[in-house]
Amino acid sequence: MTPQTKRAPGSVAEVFGAFLKLGLTSFGGPVAHLGYFRDELVIRRRWLDEGAYAELVALCQFLPGPTSSQVGFALGLGRAGWGGALAAFAAFTLPSALVLVALALTAAAVDGVAAAGLVHGLKIVSVAIVAQAVWGMARSLCPDRDRAAIAVAAVVLLAVISGPAAMLGAIGMGMALGLWRVPGASAAGPALAFPVTRAAGLGALAIFVLLLVLLPALHGQGAAFAMIDSFYRAGSLVFGGGHVVLPLLQAEVVATGRVTEDVFLSGYGLAQAVPGPLFSFAAWLGAAMAGVPGALLALLALFLPGFLILIAALPGWTWLRRAVWTHSAVAGANAAVVGVLASALYDPVFTTGITGRTDFALALVGLVALTLWKVPPWAVVALGAMAGVGLALVA
Template sequence: MSQPPPSHTTDSPWQIFLLFLRLGLTSFGGPAAHLGFFHDEFVSRRRWLSDVAYGEVVALCQLLPGPASSQAGLTLGFLRGHYRGAVAAWLGFTLPSAVLMALFALTLTFWPNAADGGWVAGLKLFVVAVVAQAVWQMGQTLCPDGPRLAIAALVATVLLTVGVVWMQVLVLVLAGAAGVLLKLPGRSGESALTVPVRSRKPMAFAVVFLVLLAVSLVPQQAGTLGWIGAELYRAGALVFGGGHVVLPWLQESFVGSHAMPADTFLAGYGVAQAMPGPLFSFSAFLGMAQGSWAGAVLAVLAVFLPGTLLVFAGLPLWAWVRTHAMVRAALTGVNAGVVGLLLAALYDPLWTSAVHSSGGLAFVLVAWVCLAIWRIPVWVLAPVSALAGQLLF
């Protein structure tokens, strides 16, 4: 049976906000699950757009830096309610998890010794299993052949040898160049998503993105609001692959600069796995842990802003991008490099800081089996891991 054509009715920002707020409160399971929830709600039930058009939205967001599921929600809001609809969709989907993560950080502020308990050890081991599963799944999708596996392995090797932030950017650029040289295949086909452009706004968004990226490179004193904004904006602007891949970037920024203890950082990241909504809301924890609600708000805005600007700039260019084989090949190479980036992070800092004994290794293996084989949701496993850690360590 053919699907009815999508409706082009414009909803009010308030209606869009309420729809995405419900999803922000109930969408557990990470980016892949979020995209499934969006499809069920806006394609199958509400007929906002066709299956083919939704596939185009997902493909575009997966090619851009930033949180793919949040960018997809933002795009759906934009297509339904223009810029105000996009803001309403992002706010509704992000607000619940951001507030919960900020409150968790506030708890640690009033109870400084809480991060010294065995529950933190359990969460750290749980995060190792989560990222190992992410590497496995992303490797199967993004590295299905020898050339892409080689790119991922070389990226991981370089990062484990030279573990500095600027090297992460360089190896992803080189991975893109390798994709062009090797003529790696990318998605192609006739675009079903059309976004008419009647102004110069897309170019303006691209310029703002680049200007803010340049400003974020200006050195700041660690722990200040300016430093928080710069670090989070840079992470959101340069990270391909979503929430798990942002981990090594933020770990280097907040732990490497001694602005936050490693145990506190990984405890917050572990709790973020149990939250509904986008994993990038972990930024609220980082901002609040520096001492204020202003830091939490700034951190959330800063990490999501680059992806938002790129969506607004990239939507009108999507039809052009997907018809150019060289661009698709470069992005395919970058995606393979992302797998290597995450593989390196799996060892350092995660494995080196969490697994110190055979018991810890056994804990990780059990958690991984629960995730990969038994398909137990992460929002169930996170508190269970914390409780087990409190009892065992």
């Protein structure tokens, strides 16, 4: 059964209400979000069955972009058309985005020893969170020697060359090596069907490519165009999970001097403590750069490429899922992404967050809490922030 079976179509208001509940309660990152979606929309509301949901998750994991938000967008689309898709995105994203914007605007007005300690505590927490992400992604995306070698090659490449172009090169290298070394497997079973025509899919693909080419040419036309270009490019390259946006955005906004390292890493730490998509981090960065208008532009620019790619893929998913080479290329790209994130774990996350043995000990406690004690990320963030304040006051 697919989202287009004979079930009565839902309303935009129904979709908004369901995803607002999820946006307020979905802690724990993309994998946890997919579990929340299944419980609420497959098991309880019965919008679609298990097979259709698994197929949708497979598609979104295959594509670049924020997986959980893409799944939510598609579920809203299947339930209530284009209005439902937009309602799902808005309701799932707004709670975390509004909190992060409010915190970003407040943080700009706060100073003193306690505030500095809070920021430092969040930077220490970021070390634990990114280390957990690297380890988890390496276990799932680099299960054999060839893919582990691709990840290491990406780290070596980024040690020699830095910047967004180097990250794009690392991912491209991963795709090429995946085609050469990683066996592919075509999918079987029924394909999903959504109310997206082939013309609409081609149009979405054309818009995606046009913006990717045109926005860099407009980069010098003002701060707004430069911001849109940076966040759109980062959103176009996110393979493997939301944490991968960290090194991409760091290269776009910190390396260019638009946001300080302290503001960047403290916002990344706070993004772990709120429910909803990790991409809401863009709202913090946009607000830090240009207030509420900047938050809106950054948020939309980061999410847009993933949604355009999803719309483009929906009509051709039947063919794409059966092509062996596509699975090999994506497997190689995902392995390279592990290397990209591992490189970011060292610089800027570790080099900026860890300044002594006490910091290292706190980061290690946070990592153990996340991985072995299964403490929720928001609790680890809160405890790390309080520890940072306490150490600053004692010092």
